[in-house]
């Protein structure tokens with residue numbers, strides 16, 4: 001792929017900061033949406049405002065908290081009735097049973113019946129990597145609400161996106177070590193599930209901190225405070241131009257087959 005990549009934030013708020021939008025971003029190629037990352041309660045409206053289309057073609061889910069999947073039910077209805085083809089739903093495999101139970105367990109997802117939730121989606125369970133139109137993205141576990149309950153994405157050389165997480169310097173040291181910007185959960189105050197600015201300052205190296213772009217914060221005032229502390233902060237609607245990703249043969253190995261492939265190349 002030779003298109004120019006960018007990451008646009010549709011929302012940057014935490015679960016309580018609905019005025020900042022549901023935390024979600026879109027990977028764009030030549031200005032066209034390629035992948036929506038998370039779909040919270042406000043995401044589809046912001047997506048339509050941005051792209052003039054209410055139905056993303058591909059979605060990645062980082063985890064199952066409602067401020068990140070609260071818009072998927074609306075997406076089902078829009079996609080099912082629009083009948084324009086299935087929405088590709090990339091879901092970490094560990095989350096599939098719980099996602100099915102939350103959203104797809106009803107035999108009457110339509111009151112008239114005769115449809116299941118999955119009739120609107122192509123489910124793509126994801127392990128340690130996913131392919132997206134010729135791009136190879138790494139998928140890595142983060143620290144949020146339990147073991148293997150939340151995941152981030154990295155397109156080596158282009159960007160990493162943590163989703164909700166505590167600091168994970170060792171994980172990013174493995175998956176995001178190619179100079180890419182790291183879009184990272186951070187508020188002014190930390191919690192057992194989220195990074196706070198003191199945690200970020202303490203746990204990341206200076207080199208890692210220089211690449212962080214913080215989102216998922218408490219309020220506009222909190223965003224200004226994070227900037228005052230010297231960090232770059234994403235705003236709702238902001239678009240970040242990305243460098244081209246590393247060629248697949250030069251990416252950190254995501255799995256044993258890729259490792260052998262990399263050695264051969």
Ligand SMILES: [Zn+2]
Pocket residue numbers: 063065144164
């Ligand atoms: Zn969460």
